Amino acid sequence: MEVGQMQRQWMGYMKSLFMEGFLDGQFLQLQQLQDENNPEFVVEVVSLFFEDSERILKDLSFAVDQQSVDFKKIDAHVHQFKGSSASIGAQRVKNACIAFRNFCEEQNIDACRSCLQQVKQEYIHVKNKLETLLRLEQQIVAAGGSIPMMEWN
Amino acid sequence: MAAAGEIFRSNLTELLEESHSGDNELHVLAVDDSLVDRKVIERLLKISSCKVTVVESARRALQFLGLDGDGENSDIGFDGVKVNLIMTDYSMPGMTGYELLKKIKQESSVFREIPVVIMSSENVLTRIDRCLEEGAEDFLLKPVKLSDVRRLKEFIMRGEVKDGEKNSLKRRRSSDDCSPSLSTTFSPMRHLCDPPSSLFSPLSPSTLSSKKSRL
Numbered sequence: 001m002e003v004g005q006m007q008r009q010w011m012g013y014m015k016s017l018f019m020e021g022f023l024d025g026q027f028l029q030l031q032q033l034q035d036e037n038n039p040e041f042v043v044e045v046v047s048l049f050f051e052d053s054e055r056i057l058k059d060l061s062f063a064v065d066q067q068s069v070d071f072k073k074i075d076a077h078v079h080q081f082k083g084s085s086a087s088i089g090a091q092r093v094k095n096a097c098i099a100f101r102n103f104c105e106e107q108n109i110d111a112c113r114s115c116l117q118q119v120k121q122e123y124i125h126v127k128n129k130l131e132t133l134l135r136l137e138q139q140i141v142a143a144g145g146s147i148p149m150m151e152w153n
Numbered sequence: 154m155a156a157a158g159e160i161f162r163s164n165l166t167e168l169l170e171e172s173h174s175g176d177n178e179l180h181v182l183a184v185d186d187s188l189v190d191r192k193v194i195e196r197l198l199k200i201s202s203c204k205v206t207v208v209e210s211a212r213r214a215l216q217f218l219g220l221d222g223d224g225e226n227s228d229i230g231f232d233g234v235k236v237n238l239i240m241t242d243y244s245m246p247g248m249t250g251y252e253l254l255k256k257i258k259q260e261s262s263v264f265r266e267i268p269v270v271i272m273s274s275e276n277v278l279t280r281i282d283r284c285l286e287e288g289a290e291d292f293l294l295k296p297v298k299l300s301d302v303r304r305l306k307e308f309i310m311r312g313e314v315k316d317g318e319k320n321s322l323k324r325r326r327s328s329d330d331c332s333p334s335l336s337t338t339f340s341p342m343r344h345l346c347d348p349p350s351s352l353f354s355p356l357s358p359s360t361l362s363s364k365k366s367r368l
Contacts, residue, residue, distance in 0.1 A: 026296050029296070029298055029299065030193070032299060033193075033196045033197065033200055033299070035200075038196065038200075041196060044192065045189060045192050045193060045196075048188050048189050048192055049189050051188070052187075052188045052189055079274075080187065082274065083187055083189075083274050083295065084187055084189040084190070086274060086295065086296055087187070087189045087190050087193055087295065087296045088189065089296075
């Protein structure tokens with residue numbers, strides 16, 4: 001596949017991620033922070049996000065499984081996750097976290113457990129999407145092309 | 154109108170940057186317990202030509218500043234670390250950003266003068282007011298954007314140039330689109346604000362516009 005084709009494929013994929021609400025404008029902000037001096041910035045932040053998320057999800061699973069549930073602790077973890085997903089632009093994960101926090105406030109453990117599943121699902125979804133997107137970017141760059149700048153209005 | 158404002162601002166920045174001899178770089182101390190946010194804020198600041206030190210807690214921030222009351226105080230070889238701005242997350246385990254702000258403002262004049270900006274993912278009016286009352290220069294809603302950092306930098310650099318000049322800029326700008334009731338609670342910086350941030354980031358309202366909607 002030649003560069004132009006790859007770039008168009010990338011743009012199509014990006015557009016779909018936005019249309020489907022997986023990503024929001026914050027992701028574009030991150031792309032703007034990448035340049036020739038920091039060509040790996042987005043990959044680095046996304047990797048940190050994955051690393052951080054796995055840790056938080058582990059802590060969350062542990063917390064909701066406790067005999068006596070500490071809702072404050074759960075809320076603290078979800079708050080963290082909400083923050084990091086917002087910083088990446090992972091909109092659906094962020095929204096799932098917001099819903100989760102509401103149930104923490106209500107101290108509804110069943111709803112919390114179900115929210116955790118939701119959040120996990122959304123995380124796995126966006127992880128797959130981002131990995132695909134970044135792979136496409138890698139291919140473009142390897143073929144000597146550059147990643148298009150996108151605007152989202 | 155917005156375009157003209159932008160041109161004026163960027164010319165002024167160039168002017169200010171030229172007038173600096175050498176020590177042009179702002180040194181910013183950023184404090185955040187989030188791994189991801191530390192990475193992002195560091196990049197935001199570096200891309201804005203700032204020297205950056207990022208730490209993960211308020212304790213570490215105090216240590217870095219030499220304010221951790223270890224007895225090993227600041228006078229010893231404190232040629233040091235000149236920090237032009239502190240940006241701290243609000244919600245952190247242990248000491249919060251708010252507590253860090255209070256600590257700094259309670260210090261001797263050198264440290265008290267360092268502008269402190271609070272960052273938070275939560276748009277809570279009482280929180281914002283409390284921070285501003287305690288002397289925070291500004292309150293930024295997370296995720297922090299490049300436009301936020303640029304505006305901050307301009308504000309700080311104006312301060313570094315001349316205090317009087319800064320005040321006259323404040324007065325000139327106060328007729329901007331900020332409503333009167335906001336001017337009492339917002340720091341002067343808000344009067345230097347960009348035109349509605351919707352022109353730059355349609356999806357993320359600035360503190361200003363969200364505060365407006367709350368009123």
